[in-house]
Amino acid sequence: MDILNGWSSLITRVQNSAWYTSLIIVLALFSLGVLLYEWLGESTLVQLETLLAIDLIIAYIFLADFVVGLFLNRSYASKSAYFKSNWLNLFSSIPVTTEVTQLLRILRIWRAVRVLRAAGNLWFARKNYTRLR
Secondary structure, X not given: OHHHHHHXXXXXXXXXXXXHHHHHHXXXXXXXXXXXXXHHOOOOHHHHHHHHHHHHHHHHHHXXXXXXXXXXXXXXXXXXXXXXXXXXXXXXXXXXXXXXXXXXXXXXXXXXXXXXXXHHHHHHHHHHHHHHO
């Protein structure tokens, strides 16, 4: 049980760190760029297959982030509290394979906005803390 507590504490620290948040922002923005390129650019079949492979990898990373956070992140009082706060992250991890699921990619934009807002709150809190100190 001590090993699980150690992993939980590590996962909580990592998922709440600034560098991890930055990585998730970069992945969400990159995914948005892939989406825009796919919609606006004239792509060949090979390029589309490559974009779908990249999108699938990003979706798996988001899904792993959600599942690991659900079971190991201790920042939340319960799994239901984690799910209520992060349910959009689950939908943003759905890989795009059909026209219907392509609409769900827009949820990644929402995830990027939420992460940027959280990063901004962290930055302003740190700035106010150092000013008060």
